[in-house]
Structure formats: structure tokens, C-alpha cells
Amino acid sequence: MNAHHEQYLVGLDLAGRRAVVVGGGQVAQRRVARLIAAGAVVEVVSPEVTPAVEGMASAGEITWTARRWTDGDLAGAWYAIAATDEAATNAAVVAEAERDRVFCVRADDGDKGTAVTPATGGYDGLTVGVLARGAHRRSAAVRTALVEALAAGVVDESAEPPQAGVALVGGGPGDPELITVRGRRLLSRAEVVVADRLGPRDILDELSPEVEVIDASKIPYGRAMAQERINELLISHARAGKFVVRLKGGDPFVYGRGFEEVQACAAAGVPVTVVPGITSAFAAPAVAGTPVSHRGVAHEIVVVSGHVAPGDPRSLTDWTALGRMTGTIVLMMAVERLGKFAEALISHGRPADTPVLIVQDGTTRIERSVRATLETAEQVAAEQEISPPAIVVIGPVAGLQAPVGG
Incomplete structure (x- = not known):
């Protein structure tokens, strides 16, 4: 040739x-x-x-x-x-x-x-191919840039308007690069975005000015009523012929009330797509250099919602069983009641010197982490002025740490 x-x-x-x-x-x-x-x-x-x-x-x-x-x-x-x-x-x-x-x-x-x-890349049914006369790095670089531009909506390739309906997208733990490729693609096609406070906010800046962005955290009602209002918004915009992205932090089905939104859409006959996301329960410890499982250290991981205290009649958590187990407990939404959770675990058999890792604002620019034990966790969190959102990791793995780069 x-x-x-x-x-x-x-x-x-x-x-x-x-x-x-x-x-x-x-x-x-x-x-x-x-x-x-x-x-x-x-x-x-x-x-x-x-x-x-x-x-x-x-x-x-x-x-x-x-x-x-x-x-x-x-x-x-x-x-x-x-x-x-x-x-x-x-x-x-x-x-x-x-x-x-x-x-x-x-x-x-x-x-x-x-x-x-050619250097090839796929995007939503498109195949992008680049030839550079044998300069493989050049063709690969151009291919990657094209696919990323498509995924970010920089290049508008949609010949047809998106179908009306709702996409429930997990935005990941906060870093805008940790949303899935599919999530970013659907977001680039959205006509209406209903966003959570904990979603990756930086991504919203990339949307074109004609996209209507609704901040779900500013909906004025009590928590349950706010959820109903969010459901109504998703349905009404979709019925008006719009493609709506419900952008949630982390994964929509991990303490994100995502399934309630799916049920509401299904009951209203609105087509809904679910795009999983990276949950902060695992991502926040990872970026802090701590695994939630490790060979020979932990064979189980239990993720627990901390929005109700042990002993509260609404609690569905078996704290006795959690105290007996030896693996990893990841507490979400637990900063306020950290002392109560630690107390319950110690009283049901967890050693008081069990390592604890608390990661605040994991994967974001302002991320910080502190280490303690079950006995000292409440005091250390108070001294360090830890505030939500934070992930609490309890168990032997919380004593492991390796330097990791973002």
C-alpha cells in the first residue's frame, strides 16, 4: 500500500x-x-x-x-x-x-x-472512525476527543429531537467526571433537568441555556410533600412532550428515593429509563485510599441509612446483628447521630477500638477525611466540624490507607 x-x-x-x-x-x-x-x-x-x-x-x-x-x-x-x-x-x-x-x-x-x-469509538448508535496515515496516537487522540465531545453535548449530533419521557440518572458522588457515559449522554439531550443538591453541580454549567433546570432541593414543602411535587413535575413535563432528566446524586436506587419516582412515572404511563450511578458509599472511601473490602480483612459490606436512630420505632435495621458481624459497615446520612450508632454497635459486641473513617464531600474539590475509633468517632467528628454529606466506614478496613491520586 x-x-x-x-x-x-x-x-x-x-x-x-x-x-x-x-x-x-x-x-x-x-x-x-x-x-x-x-x-x-x-x-x-x-x-x-x-x-x-x-x-x-x-x-x-x-x-x-x-x-x-x-x-x-x-x-x-x-x-x-x-x-x-x-x-x-x-x-x-x-x-x-x-x-x-x-x-x-x-x-x-x-x-x-x-x-x-481506524481508531474507532461508539456513541449512541454512531461509530466514529479516524485514520491518520499510520500516526496511531494522533488518530486515537482525535477519536477520543470526538466521542467525549459527543457525550458532553459539545457536538449536537441529534438529527431528531429526543423522545418525551423521563431518565432517572445517577450523577455519581460529586466529581463531574464520575457520571457514567450513558448518564452524560442523556443529560446532553435533556430539555428539562430536575437536579438534586447532591448531584454533580458542575455538570449543569455545561448545559445549553435553553435547558430548564429545576433545583429539587428548593421545592417548598415538607420532605414527603416535596417528593410528591417532584413526581408531579417529572410527569407534567414529560406529558408536555419534553425529555426530562432527573439528576440524582450517587445511584438513584441507593437511598435516593428513585424507585418512588419510577413508580409514579409508571402509574402515570410516562416512559422512564434508569441509569445507575456510582454510589458515594463506595466511592468516597476509595478516593480517600480505603477499600470497603479487602482479602482476609472483610468478607461482607453492609450499607446502612443513618436517617433514624437505633431504637426509633421507624428503624428497620437490626443493630444486634450489625454489632455481631466482623465486616464493613458503611453509614450514610449518619453524621448527626454518629454517637448513637457507635454506642449501639459497641453494646452489641463491636470492639470500642474498631477503626472508623469519615469522608466528607468525597470526590469533590473540598473533600476531607478523618480517622477515629468507634469510641472516639463522635468527639473527633465534632472537633473536626464534620458536616453532611459524609460517609462513615466502620470496621477493620477503615484502618487501611494507601496514597491514591485523583
């Missing part, structure tokens, strides 16, 4: 068509996964393959011929990839492909094949 000629970018329909990959290493593994996704009938020819490729063969997704390539292996192929670690073998595969008029990518030296693999 003459590298000075412009390459012709094309999308191949390989569904049900034979594709042969010669080689079974990491490069082959990546290509095979894409070919399977394209519906190709894939044969891998290689004496050895990576465990992942072997797994694909065991699952019947591909055929693995466990030997070296021999001339004739490309018979009936529509597409071929030469991805061995031997230049001579790759050259021979390309020569057979040339003879049989099969387009063939040569992974070790793109210019010597008859096709090249």
Missing part, C-alpha cells in the same frame, strides 16, 4: 461473513472482540492464544485452530488480520490475501497490508 495515497474509509458489513485472524495475542484479542460485535464468523489461527480468546472459543463465539498459519487458511474469507509477532508470517498472510483479493490488515506494519484499522 502506498502510504502517500489518501485511505478510503469504509464500513464493512461482516455479519455472517468469514473473517480470519492469524495470531492470538493482545492485538488479535482486541480485534476479535470487535469482529464478534460486528457479527462476523471468526476463525483464529494460532498455536497459542490469550485466556480471553480461549474463553471466546470455549463459549462458541469463535473457532480457534490451534496451529501455525498455512497457505490456504484464508479460503472463503471476506476479511483478514495478520497479527502474529513474526514479520515473515504476517507478510506471507498478506501475500495470500493479496492473491485471493481479501482485504487484510497487517497489525505490525499497516502500510504493508491492504487495509488499516
Whole structure:
């Protein structure tokens, strides 16, 4: 192939068509996964393959011929990839492909094949492909930037207006980069956004000016009435033909009353999509350098809502059982009643010197964490002026800490 000629970018329909990959290493593994996704009938020819490729063969997704390539292996192929670690073998595969008029990518030296693999990325049914005449880092950088621009709504690719309905999106623990790709994509298409105080606020600045943003935390009613009012807003805007994103902090189904909103939409006949999010219960300790589970330290993790105290008739938590267990307890919304929770755990068997980690505003710019024990947690939190939102981790893992970078 003459590298000075412009390459012709094309999308191949390989569904049900034979594709042969010669080689079974990491490069082959990546290509095979894409070919399977394209519906190709894939044969891998290689004496050895990576465990992942072997797994694909065991699952019947591909055929693995466990030997070296021999001339004739490309018979009936529509597409071929030469991805061995031997230049001579790759050259021979390309020569057979040339003879049989099969387009063939040569992974070790793109210019010597008859096709090249573009840097590709997917976004909402689009496939973005970039060729840069063999400058792989450049094509990969441009591909990534394009996909991120689409996901952030910087490039408006929506030829059709979004369908009316509601998307319940978990915004993650606070850092705007910790929302899911799908959540960010749906947010970029929103016409109305109903946002929580604890959602990733910085993301709202990226929305176009015509998007109506409703701050759910400013709805003037008691807590239960505010929830009803939020439900009504979601339904009324969706019925008016709008695509509404309900942006919640963390994960909508982890103490976020998200299922109440799903039930309300379903009862009103409004289509609703749920997009899970990263919960601060696990993310806040992680960014503070502490795992909620660790081999040989904790085999269980219990996430507990701290909005009612132990002994309160409304409490659904078995504090006796929590006191007996040895694993990790993560308390959410617990700063106000921290002393009561510590007392209950100690009285039911947890050692008073059990490590405690408190992370306030986890993953945000103002994140800070303090360490204590069950015995000292209430006093330390008061001295350090810890205020919500904060995550409290109790158990042996809270004594573990490693320096981690954001």
C-alpha cells in the first residue's frame, strides 16, 4: 500500500461473513472482540492464544485452530488480520490475501497490508472512525476527543429531537467526571433537568441555556410533600412532550428515593429509563485510599441509612446483628447521630477500638477525611466540624490507607 495515497474509509458489513485472524495475542484479542460485535464468523489461527480468546472459543463465539498459519487458511474469507509477532508470517498472510483479493490488515506494519484499522469509538448508535496515515496516537487522540465531545453535548449530533419521557440518572458522588457515559449522554439531550443538591453541580454549567433546570432541593414543602411535587413535575413535563432528566446524586436506587419516582412515572404511563450511578458509599472511601473490602480483612459490606436512630420505632435495621458481624459497615446520612450508632454497635459486641473513617464531600474539590475509633468517632467528628454529606466506614478496613491520586 502506498502510504502517500489518501485511505478510503469504509464500513464493512461482516455479519455472517468469514473473517480470519492469524495470531492470538493482545492485538488479535482486541480485534476479535470487535469482529464478534460486528457479527462476523471468526476463525483464529494460532498455536497459542490469550485466556480471553480461549474463553471466546470455549463459549462458541469463535473457532480457534490451534496451529501455525498455512497457505490456504484464508479460503472463503471476506476479511483478514495478520497479527502474529513474526514479520515473515504476517507478510506471507498478506501475500495470500493479496492473491485471493481479501482485504487484510497487517497489525505490525499497516502500510504493508491492504487495509488499516481506524481508531474507532461508539456513541449512541454512531461509530466514529479516524485514520491518520499510520500516526496511531494522533488518530486515537482525535477519536477520543470526538466521542467525549459527543457525550458532553459539545457536538449536537441529534438529527431528531429526543423522545418525551423521563431518565432517572445517577450523577455519581460529586466529581463531574464520575457520571457514567450513558448518564452524560442523556443529560446532553435533556430539555428539562430536575437536579438534586447532591448531584454533580458542575455538570449543569455545561448545559445549553435553553435547558430548564429545576433545583429539587428548593421545592417548598415538607420532605414527603416535596417528593410528591417532584413526581408531579417529572410527569407534567414529560406529558408536555419534553425529555426530562432527573439528576440524582450517587445511584438513584441507593437511598435516593428513585424507585418512588419510577413508580409514579409508571402509574402515570410516562416512559422512564434508569441509569445507575456510582454510589458515594463506595466511592468516597476509595478516593480517600480505603477499600470497603479487602482479602482476609472483610468478607461482607453492609450499607446502612443513618436517617433514624437505633431504637426509633421507624428503624428497620437490626443493630444486634450489625454489632455481631466482623465486616464493613458503611453509614450514610449518619453524621448527626454518629454517637448513637457507635454506642449501639459497641453494646452489641463491636470492639470500642474498631477503626472508623469519615469522608466528607468525597470526590469533590473540598473533600476531607478523618480517622477515629468507634469510641472516639463522635468527639473527633465534632472537633473536626464534620458536616453532611459524609460517609462513615466502620470496621477493620477503615484502618487501611494507601496514597491514591485523583
